[in-house]
Structure formats: structure tokens, C-alpha cells
Amino acid sequence: MNERSRFEGSLPEMSAEAAAEQIPDDATVVTSGFGSVGYPKAVPLAIADSDKQRSLTVITGGSVGEEIDTKLIESGDMTRRFPYLGTQTARDAANAGEIEFHDRNISQLADEVRSGQFGSIDVALVEAVAVGEDWLIPGPCLGQTPGYVEAADELIVEVNRSQPIDLRLIHDIYCPSLPPHREPIPLDSPIGRIGKEHISFDPDKLTAVVETDRRDSTYNFRDPTETDRTIAANLGAFLSDETDRNPALAESVRIQFGVGSLGNALSGTLADIDIGDSELVYYGEVIQDGILDLLDEGRLAGASATSLALTQEGQDRFIANIEEYSDDVVLRPSLISNGAELIERFGVIAVNSALEVDIYGHINSTHIDGTHVINGVGGSGDFNRNALVTVAALPSSARDGDISRVVPMVPHVDHTEHDIDVVVTEQGVADLRGRSPREKADELISVAHPSFRDKLCNYVERGQQYGGHVPQALETSLSWPQRRQQSE
């Protein structure tokens, strides 16, 4: 394809402002975007800049950048938002009750939209690298885009010239039908291919095509801290032991890491771990720079995700060698990358971070002190629930050691004790499999920061005086966040 073939056939090309005019004031708009890349930018900016005041529900694929999650909030045009918050402005607005934010698991979102569970969908607003009269080629993420395009009444496409058309080389677009006509997803290997490079659509839907060259915001990961490195070493030791004893890992270890600096740092640990003769494959939702490093080193047999969430340097490196990478790197719709069916089939080891864990193994990953949301649950629940082995990785303390991240009771639960198998901190590894609550408490207190262990032991002792399977002294279960709440 040459540069002109970004546009094929007779298309309703227009300015972003003209396209924005077509969006009803109270529309439900579904958009592309995941991992803060591949989201529409020109039309959201035009909406924010227009004099018209809107009240939009915006359902993105996942995380998106400031053109949506800052500008549309500042302009007051977005009043309802899910499934994930991408900017500080969006977090502040959700915490202040200025927007209604619905925090939602990723894996089934496209099905929930297609099956009308959030009402009718007026417009799909999608970034692409190329478009024709009845097809489009997405850019650096697939996310929920195939399902959203199917569900929406109208389609507006932003063609972004800053993204290379060759991103199509890593697309594998397969969109399962809604029940009752859904069939087994025929993917039998984490980096197999079952789909297409483009999304087809009913040509009557296409109401606007807008050209842009605005770049995605790129990621900046902090350098790994000493604590990150120790967590990574503990995780590496666990993975090595588990591969040695678990027959489902004897030939192939399929691993997922959550999004973020810790996840990026942890993926670095894979370069050195000993997993015998097993091959190592990444089956997750985003490809971060750490994964790219592992591919370059020949340590990974392949990587599957729904989004390229790279730094600028990583993006440049990837694009420069995309033909080579396309042998082993695949992007899939979130229905597949995060799909229960595939995570279970492939026996994925899920490694996700957490804000805090309680001594019985429940995880809070979204709400500080149970009240203030950070980003949202994202895909962590998809992987934690259906993985072969589920690992939570986190530092044992926060705020320079003032706050324990191992607590008596988390004030918000995103992942329950039934799903969390192993917890790794810089203090060690707590293996909770087959353990009773009392035993889980022993394991988890042993990986708490030493300065909080006595307090946690005292809590369990006080709880035991009341009896029961899970020792709790309910008058003090939440005393740590409670004191912070009342001192504010």
C-alpha cells in the first residue's frame, strides 16, 4: 500500500468540526483506544472546542489520552464514562462526582455493548490507519473496536497519518458472534492467527471520515527501584520453582503482566529466570517495552496482546522492524486477548499489581482507602479469575514505609481470596493455595513489611477471641484507612 491508499473509494471526508456536528448532544459514543493508544483525537478536540454543550456517555476500549479524558471533562461535554480512567483530570472528576464512572472488567465489554446492556449505541468513533467504503484497518490497538463498530448506529473514522499502515501486519481480528450463535474460538496457540487485518462494516453506517496526524501520548515508565528489583527476583524464583513442579508448564510458560511501571519492571526479570526447557510466551493485554526487550533478546517465543503501549523509543524501535516482529507478535480484540476461554485454554500465569492485600488474600487494586478511584480494574479481573496460577505482586509498604500494603481488611475488594493464589512482595513469596484463612494470614504476614508484622499478628489474635473461620476483630478491621479518612 502506498500513502494514498489510506483512503479507498468514495468516502464522506470532512473536517473534525463537521464530524463533531453529527454527534447528538446526549449520544452514547463508543470509541477505539486501549493502553492510551489508538484512540480518536481530532473529533473529541472538536467537540471540546465547540460552543455546543453536550452530555455524552463515552465508552472507550480501555485507557485513552487527554483528548478524551481531560478535554471533554474540562469542556463539560462528557458526563458518563466507562470502563477506565486515563488521566488525572478524569480521576478527579470521578472522585468529585462530576462524572458518573462505571468501573468494568474488560473481557466482556464488547459483548455487553453489542447485547444492548448499556442501551443503544449512537456513534462509534474509531481511529484507523486506513479506510474504505466498508472496511477499516485499526492502528496500534484493537481493544473493543470490532464489537463497537458492529453495535453502533453510525461510524466516524479518524485516519491517523502518524501511524504506519504496516501495523496491519500484526493484527489478527476475529470477533466471535453473540450467543446463541457463538462458536468455539479456534485459536490453539497463543500466537496463532485466526482472523483478518481489517474490520468490515455496513457501508451505510459510515457518516464521516476525518484525517489527522496527531500522535498518541506515549508511555514513560519510571526506572525500576531497588524494591521493584527485589520483587522481580522473588517472582523469578517462584516462577522457576513452579515451572519445575507444575506439569502444565513443562513445555510452555504463558505469562501475563499488568500495565504500569511495576509490570514493566517485572517483565524484565524474565530475561534471567531458569524455566528449564520450557518456552516462554507472553499472553496479555498490552505490550510494554520490557516485552520488546525480551523479544529482541530471543527470550520470548512470542507475544499476544490487544495494544502496543510503548515509550517513544519503543514505538520507534517496533515500527522500524515491524515485518520481523510480525512473525511473533499479534494484536487481538480484547474479547480474545482477555477472553476467559483463551486464558484458561492456554494456562496463563497472571501477574498483576495491587494497591494492597489483606491477610486473608483479598486484593484492592482500584480505590485508595476504599473511596478514591485511581484508574479502574482494567483487565486484571479477566486474568486473575481464569488464569492457571494467579499472582499479585506489590511492595509491602507505601509512602516511604509509613503505610502497610498488607492490611487486616481491604476497604474495597477487586479480586477475592478465591482467585488469588500467590502474593509476592520484596519480603518474599506467600503461596496461598490449599491454605485456610488462618494459614493464609501466617503466609501473608510473613511477606508484610517487618515494621507492621506485630500489629497484623495482634489483629489476628484479637479476631480469634471471637471464633470463626476467618478471624476478624471488626471494631478495628478498617482502623488504618479510617484514621486517614478522619484526619483529612
Add this chain to the structure above:
Amino acid sequence: MNERSRFEGSLPEMSAEAAAEQIPDDATVVTSGFGSVGYPKAVPLAIADSDKQRSLTVITGGSVGEEIDTKLIESGDMTRRFPYLGTQTARDAANAGEIEFHDRNISQLADEVRSGQFGSIDVALVEAVAVGEDWLIPGPCLGQTPGYVEAADELIVEVNRSQPIDLRLIHDIYCPSLPPHREPIPLDSPIGRIGKEHISFDPDKLTAVVETDRRDSTYNFRDPTETDRTIAANLGAFLSDETDRNPALAESVRIQFGVGSLGNALSGTLADIDIGDSELVYYGEVIQDGILDLLDEGRLAGASATSLALTQEGQDRFIANIEEYSDDVVLRPSLISNGAELIERFGVIAVNSALEVDIYGHINSTHIDGTHVINGVGGSGDFNRNALVTVAALPSSARDGDISRVVPMVPHVDHTEHDIDVVVTEQGVADLRGRSPREKADELISVAHPSFRDKLCNYVERGQQYGGHVPQALETSLSWPQRRQQSE
């Protein structure tokens, strides 16, 4: 098959006492059994009656009867137990810390056992209706039996003459391989068939065959209360509305109900609901009498489960007409009946009961006041997590109206806000889809018992003064269970 063909070939037939002798003192024993049927009885009783003191880890398929969950606790022979508690004696022992109980989701249990995540498995102790040198035919449940037989070093089979051999007619035994060789499960319809009527095994494993005619304990459901009937009517209205608006339900409604009296009563409501031209299919884990009634009335196109959890009357009725039922009734291993892949593929509507729900949509279904376990999470998490629509159904109050089941914060979370779509009480229907926490609180307070609504509203108001996405006044979040704990 005639009566003699319950035993084929050269078999190590022996007494239950002799078989019990073969089980090491500190063995990990995996057993058949689910829904309190099809579990081994003679050998557990022989273990309990012997003078030898054991320290067994017992991993059953699901719920089992008193021969395991009472006798082995009274005799002190069982010290560790999962995934579910079947008797009051077992609950008391777990709550007193006399046994270590690990509460575990059902769907992946056989994979976790096979992949060595609970250590090596010494003995599989399995009830059957017939056995040969390298095969057995299970009885009224399949549960985890295929995976457990594969995982164990030795196999002891109890052939139960009280169960008809013709139960084989409803078996569809398909056991997916462990990763990385797992393939798409080729089931394309809830009542399709992809497997066999028997389980094959390595003949060297078979160390004992014991004959018994001891019957399963049968279920006794309480008669539906007025509250049950109102909940059922509200649920029926919701299902009718949802079928009307949700395109994934236009042809076929696949529904699951949790185990128990409320679940049994709720399934009765299906006889009368209006779902237009859609067929109705049950895809759950147990077949209770209510399901049998619907089949008899021609209201259900079919039923798939892993266990026949029937009253004595229901058992008799089923067995008398088993050939006819076998056209539309299928039993599957739990890996399939509760499998994420199938629940998602079939677009199941999950309906499970709960102890309590908090105003932000988190569910406690296992631990009274967060401390005292009842039975365990069972399969509810499997269905709630991967269903197309997830419904929690419960009365709005307990203990004659003294206790609200809609609370500020549940003291134990089994299902998170991310998974719960709809809550039904006798007061109405709360549809939480697409709602923010503040909106969820409004919806859920509207289905609380009227005598607690003011208190719940006051709680939200107090929480709002602290700000944040989820209004919480942490000093009183747990005050209701806390007062009960301190008054004990």
C-alpha cells in the same frame, strides 16, 4: 447391561475395611461427589470406624454427605478439607479451627489438582455404578471425577448397587487436556454431546473395588415462602424485560440457578414467564426438583449440569423415566458444566443467592458477619464471573426483619461489584449496569427493606462528606456486624 455387569474382568474386590487399610495415614485423598450425591460412603465409614488415627487431606468434587463431612471429622481422621462444606459438623469444625478449610471455586479445581498445585495426590476414592479393569461408570454426579482419577497415584472404586446403571445414559464425559495441549472444547450447544459414558484409567492404578448399597442422602427443600414467591415474580419480570431487549436472548435463554431452597423456588418461576419465542435451557451445576418440573411441563428445551441433586421423590421420578429424560438432560464434568469457556459461549444468565449485598454491589455469600463460614463459594463465582448477565437474588432482610441484607459494606466479599449486574429482592429489581457507585447505592437502597432505607441513606450522606468515587464513612461501615460480634 444386566446386574452382574457392574463388575467386569479381574478386579481387586475387597471389603471397605481392607480398602481403607491401603490409604496412608497422611494421604491426600480426592473423591467423587457433588451436590451431596455420588460420593464414596463405605470406605470413609471404614476409615472413621478403624482404630488407626489418620490426618487426611480430603478434596471432594463439591458437596458430600455425612459419611465424609461428619464421620471423618468426629473420628478426627480428616484435618484438611476443600472445596466445600457439606454438613453442620464440618462447618462447626472449620469455624472452630479444628480442620483447615480452603474455600475454592469449582470450575478449575480438577485442573489445579492435575497440575500439582495442591501437592501429590495419593488416592482417588470414587463411587461408580459399574467398573471394569480400566474403566468406570460414575453415578448421579460427574463433578471432578475424571480429572481426579487422572491425577491420583491409586484408585479405589465403590460400586453402589442402589444407583441404577442407566445413569450412564445422561453422562457426557469429556475431560480437556492440561495446557499446553488443551484444545477448544467442541461443545456448540448447551445440551450437545461430545464425550463418553465412562472414565478410562490406567489399570495399574486400581487397587481396590468395594461393593456397597448405601444410598445418598437426598435433598429436602423447604416450601417456598411468600418472600420467595415475590422474589421469583420480580426475577420473572426482569427476565421477561431482558429477553425483550437483549438480542443475545432472542432465540434462546440459557439460565443457571444456584443450589438451595431459594434457587429451587426461583426455578419454579420459569414456568410462567413470558420470553416470547425464545427457547429456555438450563445450563448449571445441579439439577434440582424445580428443573425436573419444568422439563415435565415441556417448558425447558433441555438441562445440563454436573449433578442430580434431587429429593427422594425427584430421584424416583427421574430414574423411572431416565430413557426419556436422557434426550434432553446431560451431566458433564465440572470443568465443562462450570467452565468459563462454555458459560461465556452460551451467554448464560446466572442467578445465585447471597447472604448480603452492599450498597455498591459487592456480595457476601459465604461468611456470616465476615467470620463464620456456611458452606463455601461453590460454583457461584464461576457463573457470576463469566455469565452474560449476572443476577443476585436474596430476601431484603433476615431473622424476621431484624437484620438488613442490604448493608453499607459487606464484611466478606465473594463476588465484586465488577461482576454483579442485577440484584433482585422481594422489594424490586436493582439494575446496576453502567451505573456509578453513587447510582448503584440509589438503586440498591430502593430494593432494601423499607425499615432500613433511612439508615442506608444516612450512611451514604455521611460518606459523601469525605469525598471520593465510593462514599464510605469508614468508622461505621461495619457497625452492624461489629455490634453482633461484640454482643456475643
